[in-house]
Amino acid sequence: MHLGVCYYPEHWPEAWWPDDARQMVDLGIRQVRIGEFCWSRVEPRPGEFHWEWLDLAVQVLADTGLQIVMCTPTATPPKWLVDQDPHMLAAGADGRPRRFGSRRHYDFSSDSYLAQAERITRAFGERYGRHPAVVAWQTDNEYGCHDTVVSHSPQAVRRFRLWLQQRYGTVAALNEAWGNVFWSQEYTRFAEVDSPAATVTEANPAHRLDYQRFASDEVRRFNGAQCDILRRLSPGRVLVHNFMQLFTAFDHQAVAADLDVASWDSYPLGALEMFWFGAEDKLRWLRTGHPDFAAFHHDLYRGMSRQPFWVMEQQPGPVNWARWNPAPAPGMVRLWTWEAFAHGADVVSYFRWRQAPFGQEQMHAGLQTPDRHIDVGGAEAAAVASELAQLPTLQTQSTQRAAVALVFDYAGMWLLDVQPQGADYNGLQLVYEAYSALRSLGLDIDIVPPGADLGAYALVVLPAVPLVNDALLAVLRASRAQLVLYPRAGSKVDAVSIPPGLPPGVLQSLIDLRVLRVESLRPGVTDTVHIDRERHSSTRWRETVEARPGVSVLARYADGAPALLRQGRTRYLAGWFSAGLQRLVLEQAAADAGLATVRLPEGLRIRRRGDLLFAFNYDSQQHVLQLPQANWVLGGETIPAHGMGIARRSAP
Ligand code: GAL
Numbered sequence: 001m002h003l004g005v006c007y008y009p010e011h012w013p014e015a016w017w018p019d020d021a022r023q024m025v026d027l028g029i030r031q032v033r034i035g036e037f038c039w040s041r042v043e044p045r046p047g048e049f050h051w052e053w054l055d056l057a058v059q060v061l062a063d064t065g066l067q068i069v070m071c072t073p074t075a076t077p078p079k080w081l082v083d084q085d086p087h088m089l090a091a092g093a094d095g096r097p098r099r100f101g102s103r104r105h106y107d108f109s110s111d112s113y114l115a116q117a118e119r120i121t122r123a124f125g126e127r128y129g130r131h132p133a134v135v136a137w138q139t140d141n142e143y144g145c146h147d148t149v150v151s152h153s154p155q156a157v158r159r160f161r162l163w164l165q166q167r168y169g170t171v172a173a174l175n176e177a178w179g180n181v182f183w184s185q186e187y188t189r190f191a192e193v194d195s196p197a198a199t200v201t202e203a204n205p206a207h208r209l210d211y212q213r214f215a216s217d218e219v220r221r222f223n224g225a226q227c228d229i230l231r232r233l234s235p236g237r238v239l240v241h242n243f244m245q246l247f248t249a250f251d252h253q254a255v256a257a258d259l260d261v262a263s264w265d266s267y268p269l270g271a272l273e274m275f276w277f278g279a280e281d282k283l284r285w286l287r288t289g290h291p292d293f294a295a296f297h298h299d300l301y302r303g304m305s306r307q308p309f310w311v312m313e314q315q316p317g318p319v320n321w322a323r324w325n326p327a328p329a330p331g332m333v334r335l336w337t338w339e340a341f342a343h344g345a346d347v348v349s350y351f352r353w354r355q356a357p358f359g360q361e362q363m364h365a366g367l368q369t370p371d372r373h374i375d376v377g378g379a380e381a382a383a384v385a386s387e388l389a390q391l392p393t394l395q396t397q398s399t400q401r402a403a404v405a406l407v408f409d410y411a412g413m414w415l416l417d418v419q420p421q422g423a424d425y426n427g428l429q430l431v432y433e434a435y436s437a438l439r440s441l442g443l444d445i446d447i448v449p450p451g452a453d454l455g456a457y458a459l460v461v462l463p464a465v466p467l468v469n470d471a472l473l474a475v476l477r478a479s480r481a482q483l484v485l486y487p488r489a490g491s492k493v494d495a496v497s498i499p500p501g502l503p504p505g506v507l508q509s510l511i512d513l514r515v516l517r518v519e520s521l522r523p524g525v526t527d528t529v530h531i532d533r534e535r536h537s538s539t540r541w542r543e544t545v546e547a548r549p550g551v552s553v554l555a556r557y558a559d560g561a562p563a564l565l566r567q568g569r570t571r572y573l574a575g576w577f578s579a580g581l582q583r584l585v586l587e588q589a590a591a592d593a594g595l596a597t598v599r600l601p602e603g604l605r606i607r608r609r610g611d612l613l614f615a616f617n618y619d620s621q622q623h624v625l626q627l628p629q630a631n632w633v634l635g636g637e638t639i640p641a642h643g644m645g646i647a648r649r650s651a652p
Contacts, residue, residue: 001341001395003385004031004069004349005367006313009057010041011356016372017057020353021064027367027378028385032061033312033349036071036141037103039120040078051127062133069240069349070134072124072226074117075141076103081116088113090151093197097153102360103141104148108218109156114225121226125233136238138312139226142265143219143241149249150215152195161190163214177495178206205418206496212414216250220258227258242312245271245297248413248428253304253449262305265313265351268293268336273322276429287329288642291605291618292436294336296447298343299435300408302399303447311340313351316377317365325363331642333380335616338387338644342607342614344399350381391633391646397610402444403595405457405481406435407472409450412465415492422520424540427464430486430576434463437582441590441597442606454479458593461586466491473506482593483510483570484586487541491515504572511570513551517544529563529581531555536584538563538575545574554588555581604639613647615639 005024009017024032043049061068082100089097090107098105106113128134168174171187180186185204187193196203196211227239240261243252256262268289272282277290301309316333318325337348354368367378408431416427438445451471454460460479463486476483490504499505503515519542527538531554545562547553555564564585565572571589590597603619615625617639624638627647635645
């Protein structure tokens with residue numbers, strides 16, 4: 001477990017570099033990421049390379065004892081390249097090319113840009129691939145940031161047609177799979193198929209889903225090309241990409257399969273402000289982020305990372321890109337850092353070393369202020385570094401498999417985006433709510449891809465899995481876990497149609513019911529749900545379900561219709577249940593799975609790593625966490641507001 005930082009030597013006078021490096025080391029930082037946006041400085045004109053400055057920066061950092069994460073600079077192709085090859089630009093849904101002047105303007109489907117990306121990757125790899133201080137490579141930067149996965153350019157459409165040809169073989173098969181007889185959408189040649197944009201009304205959902213699948217494959221192709229080069233030119237180094245938060249536009253599990261480490265960029269306050277959280281939550285967690293937000297991503301990315309995951313960018317203070325940008329409460333930068341380690345991270349790297357006084361992000365905090373003084377985030381990073389140094393035995397703690405698995409499927413996310421059927425049916429939000437409910441019960445969670453072996457799990461939750469392929473069905477059937485299926489599980493088959501025997505389709509082999517009708521409900525409509533002797537609620541979504549013999553009804557809507565059903569070890573939720581009801585259902589399923597749970601206060605969260613238990617308090621008041629047989633190695637059972645503690649457990 002160690003700390004890192006993102007650094008831009010090209011932003012600062014050369015004379016500052018040695019000081020910067022020394023101060024990083026003094027602060028307790030071991031690793032520094034550089035280079036991801038520096039293409040115009042390395043190659044200011046086609047083929048004219050200026051390595052001297054970067055060589056020097058690498059040397060200065062290395063001589064000071066820092067390990068280097070070198071990046072390929074492909075997220076920011078320079079102006080001359082755009083002018084030389086305008087077809088490398090991605091196009092929006094209106095067909096207009098993106099313009100130069102910010103970043104990520106390239107098209108994943110441009111063969112000529114791919115060749116340029118390979119060329120510059122080779123140049124970087126040849127230059128620094130065997131440098132002893134270079135321990136890792138970051139490919140590009142945040143694939144998909146600023147809505148850049150899908151392009152509607154002519155080159156993207158051309159490659160989409162090839163992709164379709166490979167997938168379906170014949171146009172007849174494509175027409176059949178997409179149901180193109182509907183509205184006379186039948187094609188006679190692949191060359192007739194366009195991107196699903198600018199249609200008069202909604203394009204065919206199968207067309208849209210396939211376009212997203214195709215776009216996702218393009219990201220994998222682009223990343224894979226860089227990985228192939230770097231593996232050759234920089235043997236033994238870790239390959240990593242920095243994925244984003246609450247972002248599903250491509251299949252991250254597929255891209256991560258070509259890397260060694262999945263890392264992600266953690267901006268809990270910006271995310272709280274920009275995503276679905278309600279006004280009350282936005283105020284309550286204004287300076288902390290939502291208590292499950294960072295943990296969710298730690299578990300998500302750990303689940304696809306071959307080696308322990310990293311946080312590549314950690315928010316150090318106010319950011320510049322949300323609607324409002326408050327400062328973290330004192331203590332939160334420390335808490336976020338420890339929380340990553342608790343969830344199995346090897347590295348937490350802060351973004352960025354020093355706030356830039358120019359450019360788009362001049363209002364974004366760093367560990368240092370623009371005038372070279374340590375800022376609040378810097379002081380908290382230093383605190384973590386010294387705590388890590390005082391607790392060397394922590395380093396031996398590895399993350400064990402959790403007892404609970406949450407299945408996360410990117411294609412399912414796309415499908416729900418393509419056909420939400422209700423304005424506020426957000427699949428990712430439902431996944432997050434399920435995760436949050438589990439975590440509020442003190443459970444550790446693994447977030448796993450759909451084909452993952454489920455053999456060792458006691459409880460498996462599927463909050464948003466409308467598409468169930470053979471592999472997923474097989475592992476679900478083979479597992480002995482308690483299964484919790486959320487609404488819409490198995491509700492569609494490829495390429496987007498209703499399963500012949502009605503939803504939940506092939507999952508009927510686990511729970512024998514038919515979903516006869518679904519309704520989406522506008523805000524303000526609330527259904528009461530009766531369970532045991534409690535009253536709870538459901539909003540947004542309601543299913544009318546027919547249960548066949550062998551299926552019991554555990555909860556009913558006020559009119560007597562089934563709301564929660566069960567057969568053997570499988571439960572099915574026929575609605576979007578309130579947080580309290582989700583927690584109750586998952587608590588009962590956990591009990592049936594033999595798992596101990598505890599109802600934690602809203603702002604208090606725990607996580608185990610090895611024989612350590614970490615406690616985090618997101619609340620602005622203290623909480624007491626009484627743990628029998630625990631020996632606190634950091635803090636104690638009274639966890640202060642925005643504070644944390646670590647206890648060694650002698651029992652599980
Ligand atoms: C990330 C990005 C960084 C920087 C940061 C600002 O999305 O990777 O380059 O823009 O956000 O918060």
